[in-house]
Amino acid sequence: MKLLTHNLLTSHVRGVGPRGFPLRLQATEVRINPVEFNPEFVARMIPKVEWAALLEAADTLHLVEVPKGPTEGYERDEQFLRKMHHVLLEVDVLEGTLQCPESGRLFPISRGIPNMLLNDEETET
């Protein structure tokens, strides 16, 4: 699971709503995957990024060189975009858990796939 996905994922447990974001990340196995750099795509995703959540996740994974926020004119700043590309798309969490901040519910990550299946009581009515 890439950090870009984590940054957009929320908990959909019943009654949680917007308080289900961000999911607290715990990782036991992480892999770095080289991914082709596409500056246009990275630049388009920057406005969608929730920086506090990203920095928290990067901190948990002990990542270095993570920009603290979008710089002025980031669309043309290749260094900035390359750093963001690495953080968002090349860091892959293989094993770990995601925790709903409101309900405490744990979603396990196995082989890079988060299990978001809810049981009957947790489903929205």
Add this chain to the structure above:
Amino acid sequence: MAFRGRRPEHGGPPELFYDENEARKYVRNSRMIDIQTKMAGRALELLYLPEGQPCYLLDVGCGSGLSGDYLSDEGHYWVGIDISPAMLDAALDRDTEGDVLLGDMGQGIPFKPGSFDGCISISAVQWLCNANKKSDNPAKRLYCFFSSLYSVLARGARAVLQLYPENSEQLELITTQAMKAGFTGGVVVDYPNSAKAKKFYLCLLSGPSSFLPKGLSDQKDGDEERESAFTKESLCLLHRVPHRAARRGMVRKSRDWVLEKKERRRRQGKEVRPDTQYTGRKRKPYF
């Protein structure tokens, strides 16, 4: 997939149907791969994404990642959600570029509002129409899916869902829930006159109404309505109202009545014998 006999949804839930054996077909069977890839291509076409721009897309019922790979090949980035662990295992083996999640679309799409530039789904949404547990309510699950989909799409983004509706009632159930969730759009039907090639694409727009693309067809006829459009105000399957009026004037069992009934069944997507000079002719008394 089109099946000669039973529909797979009648046999049980999708996570059991799509086991290792079924997953293997999606990886090995070239005909399967070909059909799924073609449908992914058509769905992406109907998504009308801005030219040359890499987008962030959702693939509902991504399975083994066949459609996702097509999106990657076109330069897009995607996230897939599927309920079958066996199919997702196949996706891992195929090393797809997009992330995949294990999840149930009927429980909602667990993403922040406005996350995606578009959504495609190939051969998945009809699974929501059958209740597999006593607690399942298809209408509620459909609504939960559509309302969360509406939320996770960016404003003005589209969703193109290829599906196999069992009958027109099922299609209506699906479109009604989509409308309730705030979508506009309609159903595009490709090759409506072919039992095998006929494909339904539910094209949804999360924003003010715009044009509805034309379905593909072998013939050059312009008269037959191949799409049904719906807005928030009313659901209108375009051939419905005039049809009922025409039927009232008809004598039951007459040749005209027989031809009309066959036409109706064709529109419902059922297999109908072609009309010939013998259709509805007067038979000898002993018949």
